[in-house]
Amino acid sequence: MTGRHQANEAQxxxxxxxxxxxxxxxxxxxxxxxxxxMNTGYIKLSPLDTLRILFGGGDDRExxxxxxxxxxxxxxxxxxxxxxxxxGCIIQGISQNALADPGLLGINAGAGLTVILYVLFCGANSxxxxxxxxxxxxxxxxxxxxxxxxxxxxxxxxAAPLSLILTGVxxxxxxxxxxxxxxxxxxxSQFEFVAAWQAGSIWGSNWQFxxxxxxxxxxxxxxxxxxxxxxxxxxxxxxxxCSLGVAxxxxxRGLLAAAVALAxxxxxxxxxxxxxxxxxxxxxRRLAGPxxxxxxxxxxLAGAVLxxxxxxxxxxxxxxxxxxxxxxxxxIGAPYFLYLLAKSK
Amino acid sequence: MSSILTxxxxxxxxxxxxxxxxxxxxxxxxITAIIGxxxxxxxTVLKAxxxxxxxxxxxxxxxGKDICSLxxxxxxxxxxxxxxxxxAPAGLTVGELVxxxxxxxxxxxxxxxxxxxxxxxxxxxxxxxxDAEFKDVATLSGGQRQRVWIAxxxxxxxxxxxxxxxxxxxDLAYQLDVLELLYNLNRKQGSTIVMVLxxxxxxxxxxxxxxxxxxxxxxxxxxxxxxxxxxxxxETFHIEAKIVxxxxxxxxxxxxxxLI
Numbered sequence: 001m002t003g004r005h006q007a008n009e010a011q012x013x014x015x016x017x018x019x020x021x022x023x024x025x026x027x028x029x030x031x032x033x034x035x036x037x038m039n040t041g042y043i044k045l046s047p048l049d050t051l052r053i054l055f056g057g058g059d060d061r062e063x064x065x066x067x068x069x070x071x072x073x074x075x076x077x078x079x080x081x082x083x084x085x086x087x088g089c090i091i092q093g094i095s096q097n098a099l100a101d102p103g104l105l106g107i108n109a110g111a112g113l114t115v116i117l118y119v120l121f122c123g124a125n126s127x128x129x130x131x132x133x134x135x136x137x138x139x140x141x142x143x144x145x146x147x148x149x150x151x152x153x154x155x156x157x158x159a160a161p162l163s164l165i166l167t168g169v170x171x172x173x174x175x176x177x178x179x180x181x182x183x184x185x186x187x188x189s190q191f192e193f194v195a196a197w198q199a200g201s202i203w204g205s206n207w208q209f210x211x212x213x214x215x216x217x218x219x220x221x222x223x224x225x226x227x228x229x230x231x232x233x234x235x236x237x238x239x240x241x242c243s244l245g246v247a248x249x250x251x252x253r254g255l256l257a258a259a260v261a262l263a264x265x266x267x268x269x270x271x272x273x274x275x276x277x278x279x280x281x282x283x284x285r286r287l288a289g290p291x292x293x294x295x296x297x298x299x300x301l302a303g304a305v306l307x308x309x310x311x312x313x314x315x316x317x318x319x320x321x322x323x324x325x326x327x328x329x330x331x332i333g334a335p336y337f338l339y340l341l342a343k344s345k
Numbered sequence: 346m347s348s349i350l351t352x353x354x355x356x357x358x359x360x361x362x363x364x365x366x367x368x369x370x371x372x373x374x375x376i377t378a379i380i381g382x383x384x385x386x387x388x389t390v391l392k393a394x395x396x397x398x399x400x401x402x403x404x405x406x407x408x409g410k411d412i413c414s415l416x417x418x419x420x421x422x423x424x425x426x427x428x429x430x431x432x433a434p435a436g437l438t439v440g441e442l443v444x445x446x447x448x449x450x451x452x453x454x455x456x457x458x459x460x461x462x463x464x465x466x467x468x469x470x471x472x473x474x475x476d477a478e479f480k481d482v483a484t485l486s487g488g489q490r491q492r493v494w495i496a497x498x499x500x501x502x503x504x505x506x507x508x509x510x511x512x513x514x515x516d517l518a519y520q521l522d523v524l525e526l527l528y529n530l531n532r533k534q535g536s537t538i539v540m541v542l543x544x545x546x547x548x549x550x551x552x553x554x555x556x557x558x559x560x561x562x563x564x565x566x567x568x569x570x571x572x573x574x575x576x577x578x579x580e581t582f583h584i585e586a587k588i589v590x591x592x593x594x595x596x597x598x599x600x601x602x603x604l605i
Contacts, residue, residue: 011479096432229455233448239428242397244501245421245449290434291441 019294022287026301030078033305037074037312038066073205077311077325078304079213080266081276085303086224087263088277089284089296093231094252095161101278102263104168105256108274109175110144111137111267115197116182119190134212134268141264147171149256160238161252200273200326209269216265220258221300227255228292235290273326275333276303282340306333348373349394349505349539353403356386356393363389364561366403371554376531376538378552380545380572382582386561387541388429388509394539395426395507421449424505425498429513433482439493440478443468446500468499472526488519495526506530508540512547520544524551549573549596557581573597579605 038050043065045053052058053066087102103109114136152160152167186194230251233241241248263277283306284299310328317323349371356364363386371377371394381387392398394405396412405412407423425446433442446468447461457465469475472492477485482493491511498506511527512520528551530536542548548555548569555572557564559581565572578586578599586602 008478096434229448229451233445235434236445237428237431239392239397239426240431242417243395243421243424243426243428243498244445245416245418247417285436289436291437 019288022294022298023301026298026305029305030301030308033308033312034074034078037077037308037315038070040312040316041065041070042315068206072207072210073311074308075210076205076213076269077308079210079217080270080273081280081303081305081307082221082300083213083217083262083266083303084273084276085280085284085299085306086221086296087259087266088303089281089292089299090224090231090255090259090262091277092281093292094234094255095165096235096237097161097165098282099278100161100165101274102259102267103274103277104165104172105260105263106144106148106168106172106175107141107260107263107267108272109172109179110140110142111264112140112198112272113144113175113179113182114140116179116186116194119194120182120185123190134209137268138264141267142260144171144175145260145264164256196324197271198326199324200271200329213265213269216261220262224255224258224262225293225296227251227258228296231255231292231296232290235292271324271326273307273329275326275329275337276306279333279337280306282337286340348408348537350406350409351390351394351403352406354390354393354400354405355402356389356398357401362401362561364393364400367561367563369394369556369563369566371537371539373537374531374535375553376528376551377540377554377556378548379539379541379556379558380543380548380581381558385559385581387558389561390558391426391507391509391539391541392428395424396420397426397428418449421501421503423503424507425501425503426507427494427498427509427511429509431494433490433493435481435483437482438479439474439482439485439496440465440469442482442493443474443496443500446497446502449501464502465500468496471499471530472496486519488515488522491515491519491523492526495523499530504535505537505539508538510541510543512542512544520547527551545573545578546591546598549598550591550594569596573599578602 035047035050039045039047045062045066049062050066053062058066084102088100091100091102091105092098115133118133118136148164148168148171151171152163154163183191183194230246233244233246234248234251238248267273280303281299284295284302287302288294288298307325307329310332311325313332314323314325314328351367351369354364354367354369355362367390369390379387379390389398393400396405396417407415407420412420443465444457444461447457447464448455450461466475469478472495474489474492474496477489482490485493495511506527508527511523515523524547527538527540531538552569554567555569556566557572557577564581565577573588574597575586575588578584578588583605584602585605586599588597588599590596591598
C-alpha cells in the first residue's frame with residue numbers, strides 16, 4: 001500500500017514538474033522573442049542600444065522608435081495572440097470539435113463588414129478612424145455572433161454547439177459575400193486600407209490600443225480560468241456534463257459570450273488574424289494535455305508566442321512596409337497544422 | 346434511499362411524440378432492465394428520467410420531489426447517468442477521468458480533498474482499475490474503457506445509476522464482465538441500477554425487474570418471468586419466440602425466434 005502510495009506521489013510530482021517546465025519554456029521563448037522583436041525593424045537597434053534606450057539613454061528619435069512604435073506593437077501582438085488562442089480553446093472545448101475557431105462565430109466576418117462600411121461612408125483617411133474603428137469592429141463582431149446565436153437556437157431552446165458551428169459557417173459565408181460586393185465600390189486608397197485591415201496588419205499599434213484591449217483581457221481571462229473545471233466536464237459531452245451536475249446550456253452560453261468578447265476585442269485591434277484560435281489550442285493540447293487548468297494558460301502563451309513570432313518575422317521580411325502579421329501567422333501556422341493532421345492519422 | 350416515479354411523462358422531438366403519457370415506477374435497490382425494439386423510446390425514457398431531456402409534459406419524481414425543482418447539482422449527488430458509448434478527450438488518464446466524478450461535490454478551483462481521494466481509490470479498486478490509474482483512457486480496450494466510465498459514476502457516490510446500453514460494442518466476455526460488476530454493486534452497495542439493454546437473455550439473467558417498451562408505451566413490467574413471455578415479446582418485438590427456463594439460473598431464456 002505505501003509502495004503504491006509513493007509511486008502515485010512520484011507520478012504526480014512528475015506531472016507537476018512537466019507542467020512547470022512547459023510554462024517556463026513558453027515564458028522564456030516569449031521573453032526571447034520580445035528582445036529579438038525590439039531589435040527588429042526598418043531601423044536596426046542592437047540589443048545593447050535597446051537596453052540603453054529602455055533605461056532612458058536614448059535620443060528623441062530612438063525613444064520614438066522604441067517606445068511609440070515598437071513596444072506597443074509587441075505588447076499588442078502578445079495580448080492578441082493570448083486572447084485569440086484562449087477564445088479558440090474555449091470554443092473547441094465546449095463544442096468538442098477540434099476544428100472550431102472564433103472565426104466560425106462570425107467574429108472576423110462581422111468586424112470586416114463594419115470596417116468596410118465605415119471606410120465606404122467616411123473614407124479611409126478620416127481623422128476619427130483610428131479611434132472609432134476598433135469600437136465599430138467590436139460592435140460588428142458582436143452583432144454577427146448574436147445573429148448566429150439567435151438563428152441557431154430552436155424555439156426558445158438554447159443553441160447547441162454543433163448547430164452554432166453550422167449556422168456560423170453559413171452566416172459567415174453570407175457576410176463575406178456582402179463584403180466582397182461592397183469592396184467593388186471602393187476606390188484605390190479605400191481598398192488598400194480595407195485589404196490591409198483584413199490581412200491582419202496590427203495596424204493600430206499605439207498605447208491607446210493596448211489600453212483599449214487590456215481591460216477586456218483582465219476581465220475575461222480570470223473568468224475563463226475560474227471555469228477551467230467546468231470546461232473539463234463540458235469537454236466530456238453534453239449528456240455526461242449534465243449527469244455530473246453542470247447546468248450545460250447556461251455554462252455554454254456564458255463561456256461562448258466570453259470567447260466571443262475575447263476574440264472580438266482582439267480582432268477589433270488587430271484586423272483579420274484568424275489562424276491563431278485554431279492552431280494554438282492544438283499546439284497547447286499536445287504540450288499540456290486536455291485539462292483546462294493547465295491547458296488554458298499554456299494555450300495563451302502559445303498564442304502569444306505565435307503572434308509575436310509572426311509579427312517579428314513580418315517586420316523583418318519585407319522592408320519598409322512589412323507583410324501583414326495575419327498573413328505571416330497563416331504562413332507559419334498552416335504547414336504546422338497540416339503536419340498535426342498528418343500525424344494524428 | 347432513492348426512488349424514481351414518472352407521472353404522465355411525455356417527451357417529443359419537434360412534433361414527434363417519442364414517449365406518450367408514461368407512468369413508470371422504478372423499484373428502489375433493484376436492477377431494472379428496459380427492453381424494446383430500436384427507436385421505441387427506451388433511451389429517451391432514460392434521458393428524460395435523468396433530466397438530460399426536457400419532457401414536453403408530465404413529471405419525473407426523484408425521492409418524491411419533482412426533478413425539475415431540484416438543482417442539477419443536487420440531482421448529480423443522487424443519480425448518475427452514463428450515455429451510450431461516451432468519448433473521453435485524448436490524453437486524459439483513467440485517474441483524472443474518475444476524479445471528474447467528484448465534480449458535484451467540489452467548489453471553487455476544485456482541489457481534491459483527502460475524502461475525495463479515498464473515494465476515487467475505492468472506485469478504481471471496485472472496477473479493478475487500480476493499476477491503470479495513470480494510463481491514457483484512449484489506449485484501453487473497449488471493455489476497460491466502459492469500466493472507467495462506471496468508475497466515474499461510482500466516484501459520484503449516487504444511490505442511483507442509469508446506463509444506456511452499457512454492453513454495446515463489447516465482446517461476450519466483456520459484456521458479462523460489465524454486468525457482473527453492476528450486479529455486485531447492486532448486491533454489495535445496494536445501488537439502484539436502471540439500464541437499457543439490447544440482449545434479452547442477459548437482461549433476464551441480471552435484472553430483478555424488467556420493463557418492455559414499444560412505441561413509447563409500456564407493454565408489460567414486472568419480474569423477468571412476467572415480462573419474458575412469448576406473448577409480450579410478440580407484442581414488443583413482433584417476433585415469435587421460444588422461451589424456456591435456463592437450466593442453471595432458472596431465469597427465462599429465449600432459445601430461438603422467428604419473424605411473424
